[in-house]
Amino acid sequence: MSTPTQTRTKPASGSKQRQSAPPSPAQSNSSVRMGDARKYQAWVAKAAKQPMVLETVDLGPLGMEEVEVKVEHSGLCHSDLSVLNNDWGMSQYPAILGHEVIGRISAIGPNAKGLKVGQRVGIGWSSGSCMHCHQCMSGSHHLCPQVQFTIVGHRGGFASHIRSHWAWAFPIPDTLNSADAGPLLCGGITVFSPLAMYAKPTDRVGVIGIGGLGHMAVKFAAAYGCEVTAFTSSESTFDDAKRFGAHHVVVSKDSAAIKTLGGHFDLLISTVNVKLDWDALIGTLAPNGRLHVVGAVLEPIPVAAFSLIMGQRSVSGSPTGSPVAIETMLEFASRHNIVPQTEHFPMRQINEAFARLEAGKARYRIVLDADF
Numbered sequence: 168m169s170t171p172t173q174t175r176t177k178p179a180s181g182s183k184q185r186q187s188a189p190p191s192p193a194q195s196n197s198s199v200r201m202g203d204a205r206k207y208q209a210w211v212a213k214a215a216k217q218p219m220v221l222e223t224v225d226l227g228p229l230g231m232e233e234v235e236v237k238v239e240h241s242g243l244c245h246s247d248l249s250v251l252n253n254d255w256g257m258s259q260y261p262a263i264l265g266h267e268v269i270g271r272i273s274a275i276g277p278n279a280k281g282l283k284v285g286q287r288v289g290i291g292w293s294s295g296s297c298m299h300c301h302q303c304m305s306g307s308h309h310l311c312p313q314v315q316f317t318i319v320g321h322r323g324g325f326a327s328h329i330r331s332h333w334a335w336a337f338p339i340p341d342t343l344n345s346a347d348a349g350p351l352l353c354g355g356i357t358v359f360s361p362l363a364m365y366a367k368p369t370d371r372v373g374v375i376g377i378g379g380l381g382h383m384a385v386k387f388a389a390a391y392g393c394e395v396t397a398f399t400s401s402e403s404t405f406d407d408a409k410r411f412g413a414h415h416v417v418v419s420k421d422s423a424a425i426k427t428l429g430g431h432f433d434l435l436i437s438t439v440n441v442k443l444d445w446d447a448l449i450g451t452l453a454p455n456g457r458l459h460v461v462g463a464v465l466e467p468i469p470v471a472a473f474s475l476i477m478g479q480r481s482v483s484g485s486p487t488g489s490p491v492a493i494e495t496m497l498e499f500a501s502r503h504n505i506v507p508q509t510e511h512f513p514m515r516q517i518n519e520a521f522a523r524l525e526a527g528k529a530r531y532r533i534v535l536d537a538d539f
């Protein structure tokens with residue numbers, strides 16, 4: 168898979184692209200509600216590790232370049248749990264979590280481009296970037312130093328409405344259903360990006376951790392044509408991993424089994440947030456192989472210089488993906504019919520849903536359905 172291009176490509180069948188023409192005057196007049204502060208409902212975390220409570224919130228006036236989306240479904244990513252619990256020390260309370268959102272545009276700022284009221288869109292981990300720095304101007308908006316995380320210092324999608332900069336609201340291809348497409352906007356792009364950046368269809372790819380991100384990684388890598396090995400700590404996941412497209416399954420905590428795979432993988436994508444036998448896992452990389460980390464493990468990953476030098480191996484990481492990468496991923500998911508396997512809860516059961524994710528019971532991505 169080549170690196171996503173930085174120009175918008177011609178829409179493929181089934182894909183929904185932004186409109187190139189500006190909205191008609193009538194359309195824009197009816198859609199703009201500038202300066203009109205409005206009250207909405209949201210599930211609010213008041214402090215770390217506290218249950219969320221339903222509140223009325225005032226989103227204030229809509230920004231000139233913002234769109235507002237009436238939320239229909241919002242996936243529950245492990246990062247929501249980490250921000251709720253302040254695991255990363257960067258949470259801001261009160262917090263409104265939820266960053267895998269599907270809904271329809273309910274209002275649009277006068278300078279928002281290429282979208283219209285009523286259009287179905289998705290919003291992921293980022294909901295704004297400066298649009299003028301070197302990273303934004305070169306298409307890597309997700310690496311903008313001022314990128315706005317949707318759930319830190321911004322109100323997320325476990326709410327009746329959410330807002331984002333227009334460039335971070337993505338039209339959803341018709342072929343993807345609203346109930347299940349949300350997790351593609353964070354979990355999906357996060358595992359698609361390393362495949363797009365580093366893998367060839369002939370590669371041997373290992374996916375470590377078959378949770379929300381990992382099961383989508385297996386589906387993407389299999390659809391791309393790779394030989395896929397799933398590493399899971401739970402034998403009860405073996406059959407599902409094969410159903411998602413894995414050719415082989417290995418127990419992620421079985422160092423002896425891992426060591427039998429020495430020199431095998433071109434790319435290993437780690438989605439776990441726990442310490443594993445990293446030395447054994449790096450030993451499974453083929454010459455020029457890469458361990459790519461997307462799971463937010465807090466303990467350092469020790470790397471011996473010689474295990475990199477001798478096989479010319481790499482260790483790397485990445486955050487979600489750029490707007491063009493997200494559009495490319497949605498097009499690929501649409502073409503190959505890739506959606507996460509989901510469990511649905513009404514949003515009023517948000518605290519039960521978080522508890523289920525925290526207990527490691529989600530199979531494989533929880534989605535909360537708006538019920539305001």
Ligand code: NAP
Nearest residue numbers: 245246376377378379380399400439440461462463486487
């Ligand atoms: P998840 O659904 O909870 O899945 C995590 C998986 O890790 C589990 O399903 C499990 O896989 C494995 N795991 C958990 N505890 C384990 C343990 N004690 N020993 C061995 N394996 C264990 O989480 P997720 O939503 O996929 O998110 C995964 C990580 O990615 C989180 O840290 C999240 O914050 C991060 N993330 C990063 C980005 C990014 O931009 N880089 C984006 C989104 C999420 P098995 O059951 O197969 O063992």
Ligand code: ZN
Nearest residue numbers: 244246353354
């Ligand atoms: Zn996420």
